[in-house]
Amino acid sequence: MDKRWPLMLAGSAAALAVVGLGAIWLGAIDVRASTGHWKITEWVLHGVMRASVKAAAGEAPQPLDPDLVAMGAGHFEQACLFCHGAPDTPRSALARAMLPPPPDLKEVVATWRDQDLFEIVQHGVRYSGMPAWPAKGRKDEVWAMVAFLRAYPDMTGDAYRRMATAPEVAGAVATGDRQPKADVLARCDACHAADKLADGSFVPQIQGQNQAYLAASLRAFLSGERESGMMRVAVNGLAPEELDQLAAHYATLARAPSPGPDRPAPTLSEAGRMLAERGDASRDIPACNSCHGAGSGNPLFPRLDGLSQATIATRLHLFQDKEAQPGGTPYRELMRKAARKLEERDIKALSAYYGSGQ
Ligand code: HEC
Ligand code: HEC
Ligand code: HEC
Known part of the structure; x- marks a missing residue:
């Protein structure tokens, strides 16, 4: 056999590539959205997307709390409805003209596992207009969207609207220049x-x-x-x-008690009270109320009464996470320091204490 065949093969491959690139350069590939995809292109692209999502998806999560559905609905209304429509709102004509068109999610959610939906909402879909989550470090928010998407196919228009919007705004709404619209x-x-x-x-x-x-x-x-x-x-x-x-x-506006149970598990919330009032010097945990109690006098230290258990736990986990950016005041490093030594059982106890209708 001719010993030069590998060389010839490489030569022809290179020539083909040059011709191919030339054709692309000269405009042989149609990128006009108006002509649509051929069925086969559509099938291949969607197949690639499905396979890529399934391969990238991580572990299945803990069961998702049903209370997350409503916050997901509020975000869906602002950020997703425009493209995907809602139970009482058809997809906009503009969205339907996109290529690929954003699907009606009612019909497709069941074809994905929770972790696949997480992957799609977290990272978006390249070349399609489906955007990535606007905050990289907020997996907790993305899971709330997954909880919503799971519930979505069975939602009536009424149920969706009640969750995703506020029919009446509480408190005085003035029309003057200095009031919010x-x-x-x-x-x-x-x-x-x-x-x-x-x-x-x-x-x-x-x-x-x-x-x-x-x-x-x-x-x-x-x-x-x-x-x-x-x-x-x-x-x-x-x-x-x-x-x-x-x-x-x-x-x-008036502050309400926490939406949690009136009477949390007593040993848990007693452990929480100890940390809140006295801290634990042996473990380098300060008394939370030294900053958060009524006496601290610094209006940039938030009050903690009236927060939900999930808020307390989520915020404490974020303040412990070195990658996260959880703070919005110049004093955020103080809070990071206060959270550093907390263990999971401390976070449970503090959530039970502050988050219990006290
Ligand atoms: C889709 C639901 C949603 C909507 C709509 C929304 N928020 Fe929020 N808001 C949240 C979530 C979730 C957090 C917690 C964020 C975090 O963990 O850092 C939050 C946090 C806040 C905080 C910080 C409070 C604290 O205790 O740290 C303020 C202030 C706030 N929102 C005000 C507003 C205002 C004003 C609007 C309207 C312009 C608004 N929010 C609309 C979900 C929403
Ligand atoms: C600018 C338009 C746009 C916005 C806004 C948008 N999406 Fe999408 N979405 C798309 C498009 C286009 C696809 C189809 C991607 C594909 O098939 O390759 C898609 C696909 C999806 C899918 C996968 C469905 C399937 O089977 O193809 C889910 C789930 C999804 N979007 C959820 C959301 C959520 C939740 C939001 C809001 C946080 C959102 N999308 C915001 C355009 C959008
Ligand atoms: C040295 C003062 C200080 C101490 C001690 C402290 N915190 Fe904080 N905490 C802050 C500050 C300041 C913030 C606001 C951070 C920001 O957003 O920039 C904050 C925020 C928080 C928030 C978020 C509240 C909200 O509305 O979202 C929670 C929850 C919290 N702290 C819980 C605790 C707990 C529990 C302890 C006790 C283990 C504690 N803190 C101890 C200063 C402190």
Whole structure:
């Protein structure tokens, strides 16, 4: 046999590649969306997407808390409905003209496992318009979206609307220049209204929280300094002065007790009370109330009463995570330090103590 055949083969492959690239360069590949994909292209692209998602997906999660569904709905309304439609809203004509068109999720959710949905919502789908989650370090928020997507196929239009929006805005809504606009308040109340707060949801109660803390947090969400995909979308397009008006509005509303159980497991919450009031010097854990109690006098230290168990636990986990950016005030390093030595059982005890209708 001719000993030069490998060389010849390589030569022809190179020539083919040059011809191929030349053809692409000259415009042989049609990228016009108006002509649509051929069925085979569509099948291949979607097949590639399915295989890639399934290969990348991680472990199945713990069972997802049903209280996460409503916060997922609030975000879906702001960030996903435009492309995917909702039970009572058909997909926009603009979205249906995209290539590939965003599917009606009611029909496809059942074909994916939880961890696949997580993968799609976390990373988005390249070359399709499906965006990645706007905050890299917030897996907890992405799981809340998965909880929502799981419940979505069985949701009626009414049930969806009740969850995803606030029919009535609580508190005075004035029309003056210095008050937040009613449509913006409605957007916030879709997640933060008093009757939406729940033990297993980590949407914090903002009614009656210190005004300076609310204002600093909102500005930090806008700049991206405090990382949250849900809040990033919620404050998108608002001016800093509007954020200050929102802080002033919510700070004047009455604070409700935590949405948790009135009587938590007594040993757990007693352990929580000890840490809150005295800390544990032997383990280098400060007394939480030295900063969070009424006496600290610093309005940038948030009050913790009235928060849900899930909020307390989520925030403590974030402050412990070196990769996360959980703080929105200049004092956030103090909180990181306070959280550093907490163990999982301490976090459970503190959530039970602060998150129990006290
Ligand atoms: C700009 C338009 C757009 C927005 C906004 C958008 N998506 Fe998508 N989404 C798409 C497109 C396009 C696809 C199809 C990708 C494909 O098939 O390759 C898709 C696919 C998906 C899929 C996989 C469904 C399947 O079987 O193909 C899920 C799940 C999903 N999106 C959820 C969401 C969620 C949740 C949000 C909001 C956080 C969202 N999307 C926001 C355009 C969008
Ligand atoms: C999709 C649901 C959703 C919407 C809509 C939403 N929020 Fe939030 N908000 C959250 C979540 C979740 C957090 C917790 C973020 C975190 O873990 O850092 C949060 C946190 C906050 C905080 C920080 C409170 C604290 O105790 O640390 C403020 C202030 C806030 N939101 C105000 C608003 C305002 C004002 C609006 C309207 C412009 C709004 N939110 C709209 C879900 C939402
Ligand atoms: C030295 C002061 C200090 C101590 C001690 C402290 N914290 Fe904090 N904590 C802060 C500050 C400041 C923030 C606000 C951080 C930011 O957003 O920039 C905060 C925020 C929080 C939040 C978030 C509240 C919300 O509305 O989202 C929780 C929960 C919390 N702390 C719990 C605790 C617990 C539990 C302890 C006791 C183990 C503790 N803290 C001890 C200063 C402190």
